[in-house]
Amino acid sequence: MSRPELQAPPELYYGDTEAKKYTNNTRVQTIQADMTYRALELLNLPEDQPAFLLDIGCGSGLSGEILDEEGYHWVGVDVAPSMLEVALEREVEGDLFLQDIGQGFGFRPGSFDGAISISVIQWLLNAETSHPTSSPPHRLTRFFTTLHSALRNPSRAVLQFYPTSDDQIQLITSIAQKAGFGGGVVIDYPNSKKARKVFLCLFVGSGGAQQVPKGLEGEEEIESGRAKFEARRERSGKKRDKKRKSIKDKDWILKKKELYRKRGKESVPNDSKYTGRKRRTVF
Amino acid sequence: MVRLITHNLLACHAKGCTTNNFPLQFKDVSIELREAEFNPEFLKGFMPRIEWKALVDAARQLGDTTLPSEMPEMVDDEFLKNLHHALLEVHVEEGAMVCPNCNHVYPVSNGIPNMLLAEHEIA
Numbered sequence: 001m002s003r004p005e006l007q008a009p010p011e012l013y014y015g016d017t018e019a020k021k022y023t024n025n026t027r028v029q030t031i032q033a034d035m036t037y038r039a040l041e042l043l044n045l046p047e048d049q050p051a052f053l054l055d056i057g058c059g060s061g062l063s064g065e066i067l068d069e070e071g072y073h074w075v076g077v078d079v080a081p082s083m084l085e086v087a088l089e090r091e092v093e094g095d096l097f098l099q100d101i102g103q104g105f106g107f108r109p110g111s112f113d114g115a116i117s118i119s120v121i122q123w124l125l126n127a128e129t130s131h132p133t134s135s136p137p138h139r140l141t142r143f144f145t146t147l148h149s150a151l152r153n154p155s156r157a158v159l160q161f162y163p164t165s166d167d168q169i170q171l172i173t174s175i176a177q178k179a180g181f182g183g184g185v186v187i188d189y190p191n192s193k194k195a196r197k198v199f200l201c202l203f204v205g206s207g208g209a210q211q212v213p214k215g216l217e218g219e220e221e222i223e224s225g226r227a228k229f230e231a232r233r234e235r236s237g238k239k240r241d242k243k244r245k246s247i248k249d250k251d252w253i254l255k256k257k258e259l260y261r262k263r264g265k266e267s268v269p270n271d272s273k274y275t276g277r278k279r280r281t282v283f
Numbered sequence: 284m285v286r287l288i289t290h291n292l293l294a295c296h297a298k299g300c301t302t303n304n305f306p307l308q309f310k311d312v313s314i315e316l317r318e319a320e321f322n323p324e325f326l327k328g329f330m331p332r333i334e335w336k337a338l339v340d341a342a343r344q345l346g347d348t349t350l351p352s353e354m355p356e357m358v359d360d361e362f363l364k365n366l367h368h369a370l371l372e373v374h375v376e377e378g379a380m381v382c383p384n385c386n387h388v389y390p391v392s393n394g395i396p397n398m399l400l401a402e403h404e405i406a
C-alpha cells in the first residue's frame with residue numbers, strides 16, 4: 001500500500017473510521033509517544049518555566065496527551081475534523097482548531113514558546129486538500145513564514161516527518177530557511193531501516209543554541225520513549241525538574257493518566273469531574 | 284474549546300487582511316465553564332504576551348467583569364485567580380468569531396473554531 005499522503009487529502013484519509021483505528025492502535029500510540037518525547041527533548045525548553053506550545057497537526061491528541069502529562073499548556077491545529085472529534089472525546093486539555101497549515105497561521109507575533117509537529121508535514125509535499133489550495137512550495141512558504149512569526153525569539157520548532165527522498169528534505173529546509181529559521185535536520189538511528197527518524201529542528205533567533213543537536217546513534221533502545229527520554233535527561237545532567245513537575249499538581253496528572261489509560265482501547269463516556277460543566281448562553 | 288487565552292493570540296489570516304484584524308469579535312456564542320489547574324507561575328510568565336484591552340473586552344462580552352481596565356503593575360493572588368478564570372476556564376463552545384476588518388466569519392462548533400479560508404482568501 002502506498003503512503004497515506006499519496007492516497008487522499010488528509011481530512012478524507014483520516015475520516016471517522018481511520019481516525020479511530022489510528023488512535024486505538026497500540027503500535028501507533030507507542031511510536032507517536034516515543035517521537036513526541038524526543039521532540040520535547042530537542043525543543044530544549046527552559047526547565048524552570050511553564051510553556052505555551054503549538055502542536056501542528058495534533059490529530060486525535062496522542063502527542064497532546066503527553067504535553068498535558070508533562071504540564072504544558074498548548075494549542076492544537078488539524079485539518080481533519082474526525083481526528084479532532086476523537087481528540088475531544090479523549091478530553092485533551094489544549095484548545096483545538098480546524099485549520100489547514102498550508103494556508104498559514106493567524107497567531108500574533110511571539111505567541112508560542114515552542115512548536116512540535118509529529119508525522120504531519122510530509123502531507124504538505126503531497127496530496128492536496130479537498131478544499132481550495134495552492135502549490136506545495138507556496139503552501140510550505142506560507143506555513144513556515146507564519147509559524148516563524150507566531151514563535152517567540154528565541155525559541156524552537158521541532159517537526160518530525162517522513163520524507164521520501166533527500167530532495168524533499170532539501171526543499172523543506174530551504175523554504176524554512178527563507179522564512180527566517182535557523183537550525184537543521186536531526187536524524188536518529190540513521191543506519192536503521194526501522195528506527196530511522198527525521199526531525200527538522202528549527203531555531204528562531206539563536207534557538208537557545210549555536211548548533212543543531214546530534215541524532216541518536218546505534219541500536220534503537222528497547223525501553224519506552226519516556227524511559228529513554230528520562231535516561232538521556234539524567235545522563236545530560238538535566239534531572240527531571242521539581243518545578244516542572246509542580247506545574248500541574250500530582251493528583252491532576254495521575255488523574256489525567258488514569259483517564260487516558262482507561263481510554264487506551266476505546267473511548268469511554270465522559271465522566272471526569274471536569275466535565276461537570278455549567279452551560280450558559282450569553283447572547 | 285477556544286478559550287480567551289487563544290482568542291487573545293488570534294488575528295484574522297485572510298489574504299490582504301493585515302490591519303485592524305484583531306481581536307476577532309464574538310458573535311452569538313455560548314460558553315461553558317470548566318475548572319482548570321491554577322498555576323500562578325504560568326500566568327505571570329504569560330502576562331507580557333496579553334493584549335490587555337482585547338482580553339478585558341472579550342471577558343466582559345462573555346459576562347466576566349472581574350478584570351481591571353488597566354493591567355495592574357503589582358499582581359496579587361486575587362487578581363491572578365481572576366486572570367486564571369478569564370484566560371483558562373471560560374470555553375466558547377458555539378457561535379462565531381468575526382474579523383473586525385474583512386468581516387470573515389470563523390464559525391465555532393463543538394468548541395472548535397473553523398479557520399479554513401476560501402480560495403480567494405488564501406494569501
Ligand SMILES: C[S@@+](CC[C@H](N)C(=O)[O-])C[C@H]1O[C@@H](n2cnc3c(N)ncnc32)[C@H](O)[C@@H]1O
Pocket residue numbers: 010011014032056057058059060061062063077078079080083099100101102117118119120123124129
Ligand atoms: C499521522 S497523523 C499525526 C497526528 C498526531 N500528530 C500524532 O502524533 O498522533 C497526521 C495528521 O496530520 C494532519 N494533517 C495533514 N495535513 C494537514 C494540513 N495541511 N493541515 C493540518 N493538519 C494536517 C492529519 O489530519 C493528521 O491528523
Ligand SMILES: [Zn+2]
Pocket residue numbers: 295296297300304382383384385386387
Ligand atoms: Zn480579516
